[in-house]
Amino acid sequence: MTVIQNQAIIDKSVGHVYGFLADCNNHEQLMPDTIYNWSSTRDEARFTVQNMAKLALRIDRRIENSEVRLIPLEKAPFDVILRWELSTQGDNQTVAxxxxxxxxxxxxxxxxxxxxxxxxxxxxxxxxxxMA
Known part of the structure; x- marks a missing residue:
């Protein structure tokens, strides 16, 4: 299994960051310009990656103020899990x-x-x- 990750410190409460990430409708704002044909609901997102493929993801697990996990809704070119992990750091800061x-x-x-x-x-x- 290949693991790819990065993190940032966000100057917002963990509840605020979780509320944003727990809704797939908000994830379009996180995507690069190479993503188009976006459609989403609270639980699912469908989009096309330029020069690659169409993808559909769904939120498979929400752990309030801690985790949002997305998995393919349909057959993907490879098995993949996208997971946002959140934790509180100090007053009104979140590690995402x-x-x-x-x-x-x-x-x-x-x-x-x-x-x-x-x-x-x-x-x-x-x-x-x-979140700034």
Missing amino acids: RLIIEADLNMMMKMVAVKPLQQLVDHQVDRLRLL
């Missing part, structure tokens, strides 16, 4: 960590790790900016 766990064979790993790391970095940075 995005973790992608992907079951990549060696060939897929060579092709996919860099774009997945860029996606994680972009989403974490966007969350920090949106």
Whole structure:
């Protein structure tokens, strides 16, 4: 299993950050420009990755003020889990960590790790900016 992650310290309460991440409708704001054809509900998101594929994700688990986990709604090119982990740090600060766990064979790993790391970095940075 390949694990890709990044984190940021957000100057908002863990409840505020969790409330944003627990709704898939908000995740479009975290996506890079290479994502289009976005449609979502509170629990699911469907979109196209430029020059790649259509994806559909659903929230599989919500642990209030702690975790939001997304998994593919339909068959994906590889098994993947996206997980936002949240924890309180001091007064009114939240550590938000995005973790992608992907079951990549060696060939897929060579092709996919860099774009997945860029996606994680972009989403974490966007969350920090949106919550500022």
